[in-house]
Amino acid sequence: MTVDVAGAAAALAAANNFLILTHRRPDGDTTGCAGALCRGLRQLGKTAYVLENPEITKRYAPMITPCYPPADFVPQYIVTTDIAEYKLFSDNAKQYEGKIDLVIDHHRSNPLFGVKNLVRTDAGGCAEVIYDLLMALGVRLTGDIAECLYIGVSTDTGCFKFSNTTAHTHAVAAACLSAGIDGGEINRALFETKSRPRFDMERIVFDTMEFTEDGAIALAMLWRRDIDNTGADMDDLDSIASLTRQVEGVQIGLTLTENADGTVKASVRTTKEMDASAICKKVGGGGHIRAAGASFDCGMDEARERLLAAAREQYHAKQ
Amino acid sequence: MTVDVAGAAAALAAANNFLILTHRRPDGDTTGCAGALCRGLRQLGKTAYVLENPEITKRYAPMITPCYPPADFVPQYIVTTDIAEYKLFSDNAKQYEGKIDLVIDHHRSNPLFGVKNLVRTDAGGCAEVIYDLLMALGVRLTGDIAECLYIGVSTDTGCFKFSNTTAHTHAVAAACLSAGIDGGEINRALFETKSRPRFDMERIVFDTMEFTEDGAIALAMLWRRDIDNTGADMDDLDSIASLTRQVEGVQIGLTLTENADGTVKASVRTTKEMDASAICKKVGGGGHIRAAGASFDCGMDEARERLLAAAREQYHAKQ
Numbered sequence: 001m002t003v004d005v006a007g008a009a010a011a012l013a014a015a016n017n018f019l020i021l022t023h024r025r026p027d028g029d030t031t032g033c034a035g036a037l038c039r040g041l042r043q044l045g046k047t048a049y050v051l052e053n054p055e056i057t058k059r060y061a062p063m064i065t066p067c068y069p070p071a072d073f074v075p076q077y078i079v080t081t082d083i084a085e086y087k088l089f090s091d092n093a094k095q096y097e098g099k100i101d102l103v104i105d106h107h108r109s110n111p112l113f114g115v116k117n118l119v120r121t122d123a124g125g126c127a128e129v130i131y132d133l134l135m136a137l138g139v140r141l142t143g144d145i146a147e148c149l150y151i152g153v154s155t156d157t158g159c160f161k162f163s164n165t166t167a168h169t170h171a172v173a174a175a176c177l178s179a180g181i182d183g184g185e186i187n188r189a190l191f192e193t194k195s196r197p198r199f200d201m202e203r204i205v206f207d208t209m210e211f212t213e214d215g216a217i218a219l220a221m222l223w224r225r226d227i228d229n230t231g232a233d234m235d236d237l238d239s240i241a242s243l244t245r246q247v248e249g250v251q252i253g254l255t256l257t258e259n260a261d262g263t264v265k266a267s268v269r270t271t272k273e274m275d276a277s278a279i280c281k282k283v284g285g286g287g288h289i290r291a292a293g294a295s296f297d298c299g300m301d302e303a304r305e306r307l308l309a310a311a312r313e314q315y316h317a318k319q
Numbered sequence: 320m321t322v323d324v325a326g327a328a329a330a331l332a333a334a335n336n337f338l339i340l341t342h343r344r345p346d347g348d349t350t351g352c353a354g355a356l357c358r359g360l361r362q363l364g365k366t367a368y369v370l371e372n373p374e375i376t377k378r379y380a381p382m383i384t385p386c387y388p389p390a391d392f393v394p395q396y397i398v399t400t401d402i403a404e405y406k407l408f409s410d411n412a413k414q415y416e417g418k419i420d421l422v423i424d425h426h427r428s429n430p431l432f433g434v435k436n437l438v439r440t441d442a443g444g445c446a447e448v449i450y451d452l453l454m455a456l457g458v459r460l461t462g463d464i465a466e467c468l469y470i471g472v473s474t475d476t477g478c479f480k481f482s483n484t485t486a487h488t489h490a491v492a493a494a495c496l497s498a499g500i501d502g503g504e505i506n507r508a509l510f511e512t513k514s515r516p517r518f519d520m521e522r523i524v525f526d527t528m529e530f531t532e533d534g535a536i537a538l539a540m541l542w543r544r545d546i547d548n549t550g551a552d553m554d555d556l557d558s559i560a561s562l563t564r565q566v567e568g569v570q571i572g573l574t575l576t577e578n579a580d581g582t583v584k585a586s587v588r589t590t591k592e593m594d595a596s597a598i599c600k601k602v603g604g605g606g607h608i609r610a611a612g613a614s615f616d617c618g619m620d621e622a623r624e625r626l627l628a629a630a631r632e633q634y635h636a637k638q
Contacts, residue, residue: 163503170493184482
């Protein structure tokens with residue numbers, strides 16, 4: 001069943017021995033939600049833990065690792081935070097499939113897999129929902145809870161930059177800053193620091209980027225040899241395809257990545273004038289209107305020719 | 320005299336025929352403040368204009384150019400927004416020195432050069448002060464006023480990222496979004512678009528950046544020939560020196576820029592472990608603890624040697 005904040009708060013108030021789950025490839029929102037909820041429940045005198053996430057990274061670890069349960073903990077009430085579907089459960093969470101008491105989320109695609117489901121699709125970060133819930137429970141916004149909530153909200157909204165940022169997002173951020181956290185220092189670590197491999201990957205994008213059609217189309221080539229040299233992992237490659245589109249005048253940004261087996265992954269990003277999905281369809285791919293992709297069995301050079309041809313075709317059709 | 324928001328609102332309510340001044344090298348805050356104040360005063364039935372700013376750029380022009388006065392306008396009440404001192408007056412504003420009725424600002428260094436002065440140093444953007452003032456005046460937050468205020472606040476706080484962002488900053492942003500503006504689209508234009516010369520400058524920083532002391536010191540070399548090739552202007556070079564420090568592990572970021580006459584400008588940026596000012600003092604410069612600078616009469620290569628030596632000396636002294 002679907003519940004509102006008051007309904008979810010009543011359910012939590014009536015229960016105890018909570019185990020909170022976070023999603024695969026944990027980000028700032030799922031870990032911030034779990035960390036804040038766990039600490040909030042404890043403030044109310046409850047027993048609460050966050051299930052170990054085997055993929056936790058150094059950046060977000062401080063929010064949940066102090067909340068990991070002892071070996072003999074027997075949970076009685078299972079909550080998921082920011083998990084859109086079972087596929088995003090870590091392997092050690094699979095045992096709880098079908099046994100979730102409360103789903104807290106903000107993804108439109110959530111199939112409501114809990115006994116109770118608090119899903120607010122208008123929330124920029126799921127941490128906004130946790131904030132409302134903690135306030136309804138009468139939890140005091142301490143510094144450590146505020147820091148978890150702030151990181152959840154800011155990472156999911158691109159530090160309040162993306163279009164999913166609402167007045168409520170800002171209201172939650174205001175409350176967190178009022179609790180005394182150092183937003184400037186948190187943001188410097190989250191948004192103004194690049195890993196060395198990330199830096200090297202960006203350098204490759206910059207170095208290989210070529211422009212055609214008077215700068216309306218940009219293309220970057222990420223060769224396997226170069227990627228391997230940087231030691232970049234998935235985090236470092238995250239959103240690298242969006243760099244091409246950031247240059248003024250570029251309407252179609254193309255990024256070709258050579259896979260280990262010599263095949264090629266293409267990422268297409270467009271501004272509102274162009275349709276990334278239509279370009280990718282021409283070469284056997286697909287996706288969303290502003291972000292789409294395709295795969296090529298040929299090598300990089302041929303993939304470049306074919307993708308550029310598809311992009312040029314759309315560009316001139318739209319003139 | 321110093322006034323609070325209520326005092327400034329009373330003064331504005333009692334006056335008419337306003338001329339609003341913005342500062343040299345106009346940014347989003349000074350133009351957002353002037354644009355919002357002018358439109359707010361007009362909503363109250365007043366006559367108000369913004370003085371032409373000869374240095375206005377394409378990005379911020381829409382906020383003030385529709386507010387430029389007719390040739391025969393005779394102002395009776397002069398207001399400055401976000402102007403810290405007379406030195407920041409445009410040439411065409413010099414005639415108003417000593418004649419400012421109301422100073423609205425947030426700079427600590429403001430000498431209070433108006434008859435009345437509303438200076439709130441706790442405001443991240445001066446637009447926050449304008450917001451409070453318009454609310455006190457009973458102005459309705461229309462879309463165009465909200466857009467001016469939002470741009471003022473977001474540009475001065477690095478889109479809510481910097482440490483000058485407060486709960487009040489977020490509250491103003493929340494009010495602006497509630498007025499129906501498209502924050503996501505505004506931010507994409509302001510923060511996710513790089514001019515082609517800016518892109519080329521960043522490529523040069525990336526290409527020339529070298530690391531020493533296990534990656535704790537990074538140095539970029541901006542040769543005049545390369546700068547000239549990009550066609551970069553002052554806007555494009557803005558904050559380019561901070562790029563070196565953004566790489567994880569870098570504690571001292573050094574940027575050397577070759578001037579047209581062959582002399583060299585050095586910019587030093589540090590994390591909290593190091594003292595940029597102390598490094599620059601060793602080579603005859605100075606500045607703040609995290610951002611400092613120096614000048615060299617020698618060429619780039621010798622400047623590189625001397626600056627690196629000073630940086631290494633501090634780095635090892637702090638180990």
